[in-house]
Amino acid sequence: MNHLQLIDVLVLVGYFSAVLGVAWWAFLKNKNESEGYFLAGRDMGWIAVGTSLFMSNIGSEHLVGLSGTGAASGLAVGHFEWLAALILLLLGWVFVPFYLRSGVFTMPEFLGRRYNSACQTYFTAISVIGYVLTKISVSLYAGGIIIQEATGIDLWLSAGAIVIFTGLYTVVGGLRAVVYTDILQTVVLFVGSFVLVGAGLDAVGGWSELVHKAPEGFFSMWKSASHPEFPWTGILFGAPILGIWYWCTDQCIVQRTLSAKNLGHARGGTIFAGYLKILPVFLFILPGIIARVLYSDMDASSSDKALPRLVMNLLSPGMKGFFLAALLSALMSSLSAVFNSCSTLITWDVFRKWKPDASEATLVSVGRWTTGLLAVCGLLWIPLMKYISSQIYIYLQSVQGYIAPPIAACFLLGLFISRINGTGAVASLAVGFILGFSRLVLELINGPQKDGLAPGTFWELFAEVNFLHFAAALFVVCSVVLWGVSLLTPAPELAQIEGLTWAHRGKGGSVKETETQSRHRLNEFLSVALVLLILGLWFWFR
Template sequence: MLNLQYIDITVICVYFLCIFLVAIVVSKKSKKEQNSTTYFLGGKEMGWFVIGASLFASNIGSEHLIGLAGTAANSGVAVAQFELLAGIILLLLGWVFVPFYLRSGVFTMPEFLELRYSKNTRAYLSVISIVAYILTKISVTIAAGGIIFQAMGIDFWAGAVIIVVITGIYTTIGGLKAVIYTDMIQMFVLIAGSLVVTILGIYHLGGWSALMTSVDTSYLSLWKPISHPDFPWTGIIFGAPILGVWYWCTDQFIVQRVLAASNIKQARRGSIFGGYLKMLPLFIFVIPGIIALAMSQNGELTLQNSDDALPMLVKVLLPSGLKGLVLAGLLAALMSSLSSVFNSCSTIFTLDIYKKIKPASSEKHLVLVGRLATVGLVVFGLLWVQFIDNISDQLFTYIQSVQAYISPPIAAVFLLGIFFKRLNSKGAMASMVTGFVLGIARLIGEVNKVDLTGALFYFCDINFLHFAIFLFVICVAVLILVSLLSARPDYAKIDGVTFNKLSLAGTKKDLILSGLLVGILVAIWIYFS
């Protein structure tokens, strides 16, 4: 319980009011809300700043703020590797994938897969994407929201339902444009709130140097041995990028932001800007977990569970008013993630599934279907929350592990499909089905691994990042082998969605900014080694 005062409640209410006002203003400025391009892609007129801000805000959910701090308090800063690597993967999105996506004029990632392979691959990705949203983003974000409301003295489930309803309302008002512009506002709020906790925590401990000496050095290293149960360096270097390619470069939840760009230049720069923003979580989300660990070792606070790290810091360090700001930041993170996933998932369901069944549907009808689709997703997400603890004790680790089971085959067919024309639809389907079977077997086995022995136990117990490497290699092998053993695709039909030298064309400024971002990452790796 955070013992909130009236001023904290006022700050939170002002935040909610601002979000609604932004959503209403944006929706009124949309000339034709019932048009699918306007509703699902914001009219394709977004600039680089709002794209980058939305990439960051929609990705950073409350499970990040709670889970990153919690995992850091439990095992150190190594969890930040996912955030840091995301910055580099966003460069891959901007330089490699964006040109193909925007030139093809697609609305969704499944639609792009149909252009490259076949209708069957589109149908597969449509279904698997919706399942992935339920298993990961929706349910875990709702669970994190329930934790926040518990800290405010509100029942877990009541809080979860409240935040889902509020987010759903403003998401349906203005479509993707409202989501992106509210994301931009929420980016400032969540960064500001997190900075307050970090700065006050470092000051409380006596400065940065004091923080660095307050815990064992192993907690301050980004690099863990191969035997580490969660973040072995081999898994980070070879496994995490596989998850990153799927999430940042092929997942509708993220890519829909760059699809809304006015042109390739704006989309690429938005991706680069998002990459810079992803350097921040180490300092404003992960370091607070180390601060909480140091304070618990000093007896200044008690951590009954590692995920209590951030809530306890808020309770112990922050005066009234600032507590409201930080909680507004937490709610901003939650709402930006939920609104983004609702809009992206409804886009896939409406355009890749419903429209295929009823191709004669009017624009107005398609928008209505997209709005109604979120209701079922919310219900399934709420039902799945109760199973999360069976897979991982830390929220963030759970998300990464589930992604490791479903992402390798999708990453393989997108990444290799762009660079190798010889790959065909039979190879793609064989690869994705193989990956799905092995991934689901692993997911089911992990829940029940206490009853397994021998090779089956090892299969279900191996680190999830190492499993991602194994699964990716298998999927690539199947993709290539089956493609080579069957007829080659019609090169003329896939020419626009496969690699050519013009795809990498960019400005000198973009190249310099991209190189600087890589340099920042290397510097962070060295400092926290």
């Protein structure tokens, strides 16, 4: 992989040309309408919605990270992938009908309607800051490393090229370009991954040999409650909280369902994405286990090298270029999703409040300029990243886990309990932020060697408790605050919660809320089948 040949370069050039062609087609379709730019005209079918949901979640750091963790500890990390399949059903059957009925463009806008403008402002700020500091920087860092190892080009120059190219096609085509390039990129990613897994299994001697030679417990997903990374208690009680926040309330994800033609296609897209989420365990985690078996010198400390090492040693010329295109597909897909979602948040929740009478063309123009600005921010962040240690880099990722519980509580309880009000939501978000930020600070103080805090103290326990257990506990605390403060303050007016809670959801009836009887039955059948399939896989790899 360190020396690409001419055929590899030609494959990459062909791929990039195809992506730009799709973006230009999307530009011609948008016609300077805000719905076309930010929500792809709200006319996406279930295949486009499903593949875009999947690819928005899969970045190059996701591939490298999953294979690395697979090499270090086996299939257990796959819990997050299969749990996501079930959470996607929750998105399609519970959350999406409310989102479509409200006609919102953004998740902070929905939170603002359900509670108040303070909640909307908080969620907007947290989302944008979190995107820039974690998702954009992490994607660029991983992508830069991939290109550097493949071509020898400087990491920061590589990351800069990625920002410019991804920002260009996102600026030009908006969400329509993001969604349709996701379809292309899903195909490229799956083909490349299937080829790599096939080559790896052939080198090992087949599936049975892989299971036999892998370290003990690598194919057992359910770990003890004391496991440092994936305790079964954390998987059952903490991981779903993070999943609800990410899959059901995150702008980057939910925006794909808002682009659907109607409820039937939105729901079908979430179900299709759920089936796609079964595959990462076999396509992205399995290569890490294969590398652990093939290379005796590989251990947990060098596990992140699993994927590039397999590619370098097993793939032939041409396929190396194709797999590099697959990795870049994942990177650019997640990065473009963040760019578009951030521009939607800033344009819709900030600029439109300032200029409520802005024309459609103005909103699209602001969205494009905002995307460009975010790309510049990414470029400016690149030289600073080299001064951040890998441990800080990991901590930045965990920020998402610390802000998820209060947001998940406000969305989930807000849908099902009409009595909850804006005052309770603000209090819950504030308490959640303080506790989550405190955990992050104490974790930093304790340091990578875990010797910065006095042993045996409450502060050390607070900093070192498994992050999934922490998320579950924080969700309970935030829910109690949300419910308690709401009971002590006036109930919300009926007009404010009409159509936004389960008890006052109404029957709907708009075009966006329609779902034919045949499609509804098909979606029900496929949903039940998906649940049974996930339960069967969990039992098989217990």
